[in-house]
Each structure stands twice: as C-alpha cells, then as structure tokens.
Amino acid sequence: MKKRYLIALTGVLSFGLAMVFPTVQRRAATSHIWRLAESAAALPAKPVVPTFGQADRVIGRNFGKRVYLFHGLPGLDGYWQSPDRQALVDALQEDGSQIVVVRLPRARQAFYADGGAAYCQAFRTWFSAFERGVSQRYGAAREYTVGISYGGYHAMLAAQDPTIDGWAAISPVTDLSRLDEFRWQSNSRCQPSTPSIAAKPGLMVYGRHDRRVGSDLLSAAAARIEGGGNDRFEAADFDAKGHGLSEEMVAKVEQWYGLQPPVT
Structure with a gap:
C-alpha cells in the first residue's frame, strides 16, 4: 500500500513538472505519466488471469499457408487500419495466405506480477487449443506467427508451439518493464x-532508434538467437523513425515470408 501511495505521489509531482514544458512536450509527458499511473494501479498481490480470443474474422482462404497475426498496444480495435499496418496485412495476403487475427488481452493489467509465469502458461494452453481448432476447421497448412511490438513478443511465444513452422517479429518487446503499461512488472x-x-525459420526487424522497446535489447536478443547456430534466422535493422513501421520493414517481412513454403 505504501508503494502505491509513493507511486501516486510521484505521478502528481511529475505531472506538475510536465506543465512547464511547451504544449507538444506537455502532451507527451502527460500521456507518459498517465500510462505509468495506470500500470501502477493494476498491481494486486496475484497476477490477473488473461483472456485471449480470435478477432472478427479469418481473412482469406487456405492455400497452404496460414498466419497468426498479433497486434501491439494499446489493443486490437482499429490497430490494423493505419496505412503502414494495413500494408503489412496486404503483403501477407498477396502471398495467398490465410490470416487469423488474434485479440490479445487489454493492456495495463497485472499479468506479470509473478514474472509472467502464470501468463505464459495460460497463453501456451490457449494457443495450442486455438491452433488445433483453426486447423480442424480450415484444414492443414504451414503455419507462421507474425506480430508487431507487444504482438511481436507474442508471435515469438506462440512460435514455441510445435505446430508453428516459423515466425516474424517486428520491433518485438523483450523486456516488458520498458513499457509504461507494464513498468512495475x-x-x-x-x-x-x-x-x-531458434530451431525454426525466423525473422526479427526493428528500427535502430527505437527507444520504446530498446534497439540495444533487440540487437542482443537477435545475437542470442544467432548464437544458437540457426542459419534460418535473420535479423535486420533499419533507419526507421522511433518505434514506427517503415515501408522497408514491411518489404523485408514480405520478402522473408514469400520464401516460406506452403504445405505440400
């Protein structure tokens, strides 16, 4: 309880300091503080049990390749409608793939109060059953996971499932405490x-100036995977703006995915 009060007091003081900045900087600082406050407020003694689910529909027909697509923060609603992200969806579709859009739980909850052990177990159990249901309904296919940021993290988690043939993570989160939404977890x-x-075909793309998830952390994560001796993994960094998704990054994912074979 004392920690909560200390965090709240820090937020109030930080807000006061933010008011001395110009309007644009003030807006950014206020948004940052608000996310921190929400994250701090969602810290019960035990982790919250997550709820996963499929989005509105499955995109396209099964022509032998299927993508499980994971969104980033703050949530699914409207996420894939921005031009850069829609370009990614279009690029995956052009390869004749069926796309299954996954809805992740709403952020700013205490999913990782125990270090994420309960969350990981819940996600693995859910995804295994979910993949099995999709395959039974739509037929066999070579299956891949693709995600951006927080979704990239989940794409990598889902790739641990033995049914997944490969994965692509775009600016994935590796340390959730770097995000305001999970700062205290x-x-x-x-x-x-x-x-x-590392035993599967994989791709990691990210911007060299990404301060939100940390370009240094992504570079280190890529080095660890490459150190496993997997010649089917590739990492590429780009001169992208911040945590954004550039045309070059989309093109790289499209190129990589186009080389992945369909089911035979």
Whole structure:
C-alpha cells in the first residue's frame, strides 16, 4: 500500500513538472505519466488471469499457408487500419495466405506480477487449443506467427508451439518493464525459449532508434538467437523513425515470408 501511495505521489509531482514544458512536450509527458499511473494501479498481490480470443474474422482462404497475426498496444480495435499496418496485412495476403487475427488481452493489467509465469502458461494452453481448432476447421497448412511490438513478443511465444513452422517479429518487446503499461512488472519468467524458436525459420526487424522497446535489447536478443547456430534466422535493422513501421520493414517481412513454403 505504501508503494502505491509513493507511486501516486510521484505521478502528481511529475505531472506538475510536465506543465512547464511547451504544449507538444506537455502532451507527451502527460500521456507518459498517465500510462505509468495506470500500470501502477493494476498491481494486486496475484497476477490477473488473461483472456485471449480470435478477432472478427479469418481473412482469406487456405492455400497452404496460414498466419497468426498479433497486434501491439494499446489493443486490437482499429490497430490494423493505419496505412503502414494495413500494408503489412496486404503483403501477407498477396502471398495467398490465410490470416487469423488474434485479440490479445487489454493492456495495463497485472499479468506479470509473478514474472509472467502464470501468463505464459495460460497463453501456451490457449494457443495450442486455438491452433488445433483453426486447423480442424480450415484444414492443414504451414503455419507462421507474425506480430508487431507487444504482438511481436507474442508471435515469438506462440512460435514455441510445435505446430508453428516459423515466425516474424517486428520491433518485438523483450523486456516488458520498458513499457509504461507494464513498468512495475516483469516478464523474467515469460521469455520466448531461444532453443525452441531458434530451431525454426525466423525473422526479427526493428528500427535502430527505437527507444520504446530498446534497439540495444533487440540487437542482443537477435545475437542470442544467432548464437544458437540457426542459419534460418535473420535479423535486420533499419533507419526507421522511433518505434514506427517503415515501408522497408514491411518489404523485408514480405520478402522473408514469400520464401516460406506452403504445405505440400
């Protein structure tokens, strides 16, 4: 309880300091503080049990390749409608793939109060059953996971499932405490298994100036996967603006995915 009061007091003081900045900087600072406050407020003694689900529809028909697409923060609603993200969806569709859009739980909840152990277990159990249901309904296919940011993190987690043939993570989160939404939590017990995902075709793309998830952390994560001796993994960094998705990054994912074979 004392920690909560300390965090709240820090937020109030920070808000006061933010008011001395110009309008644009003030807006950014206020948004930052608000996310921190929401994250701090969602810290019960035990982690919250997450709820996962499929989005509105499955896009396209099954021509032998299927993508499970994971969105980033703050949530699914409207996420894939921005031009840059829609370009990614279009690029995956052009390859003749069926796309299954996954709805992740709403952020700013205490999913990782225990280091993420309960969250990881819940996600693995859910995704295994979910994939099985999709395959039974739509037929066999080579299956891949693709995600952006927080979704990239989940794409890597999902790639641990033995049914998944490969994965692509765009600016994935590796340390959740870097995000304001989970600042006071940790995913130290919910990390993608390097040996598991390194044994499959994989791609990681990110911007060199990404301060939200940390370009240094992504570079280190890529080095760990490459260190496993997997010649089917590729990492590429780009001169993208901040945490954004550039045309070059989309083109790289499209190129990589186009090389992945369909089911035979």
